[in-house]
Amino acid sequence: MAQKHRKRDFQTFWHQIRFKYKLSFINEGTLEEVWSFRLSQLSAFVVLFAFALLLIAFTAFIIITTPIRNYLPGYLDVEVRKEIMMNALRADSLERIIEVQSLYLDNVTSILTGTMPLDSIRDIDSLALINANYEISRSKEEEEFVKTFEEEEKYNLTSLNPNQPPSNAVFFYKPLNGVVSSHYDAERRHYGVDLVAAPKESVLATLEGTVVFTGYDPEYGNIIQIQHKNGFISIYKHNELLLKKMGDQVAAGEAIALVGNTGKLSTGTHLHFELWFKGNPVNPEEYIAF
DSSP states (O other), X not given: OHHHHHHXXXXXXXXXXXXXXXXXXXXXXXXXXXXXXXXXXXXXXXXXXXXXXXXXXXXXXXXXXXXXXXGSTTHHHHHHXXXXXXXXXXXXXXXXXXXXXXXHHHHHHHHHHTSSOTTOOOOOOSSSOOOOOOOOOOOHHHHHHHHHHHHHTTTOGGGGOTTSOOXXXXXXXXXXXXXXXXXXXXXXXXXXXXXXXXXXXEEEOSSSEEEEEEEEETTTEEEEEEEETTSEEEEXXXXXXXXXXXXXXXXXXXXXXXXXXXXXXXXXXXXXXEEEETTEEEOGGGTOOO
């Protein structure tokens, strides 16, 4: 019984909203019907809803495509912060360029006036801070040890070997601040040392030289090789990103790559560093204190 009442109420409601009303416009003088139209509650609701949607869409279009959006609360703040950030970045870049130009002019002035040798080392604009000082003073104990060693090796004919790597007068930069996980072992063809470090740490050039190779190897990943003036070649493997290209001149301690985990032979983030002298591998730990 209750179900019949609900059905009857629904039919009554549906009939009411679909019932059409006639709206007429009558001439007051002649009482003639000028214009009329029929409208139901349902059709009126649909027309109003469609008009509201069109009004909202039109308003949104006007706000998005015109400067009116700048008057919305919060919108201008975001734009201003973005512009301030971009201006700060531009100012920092310009300041860095001015510093580099100033350093370049100082170097040229010093060379022209004769106050600085041509092969002297100055600060260089790089990803790494370079403050190389090759004139490392020796202590009294070091002087005595060197003097004793030179006396003992005075008549050693092996020291006359032109292919013998130089043991002094060469200052090697540590290529990476990390922990040695695998040492040099020529018997198992491991011609270098593995240094474990945090991801994307800067890999530094151990000596001044020229980049002679950059590329990707399926086993060793991204590789960069540097030829040095004293006969050494340094090789850096498994890098994440190479910062230099073939032919670039690099200074000792300059960032040349980012440490990574590339290549099939890599089992984690590390640098495989090799040092070669005149075609022969040498133990890097004999020249660099890791």
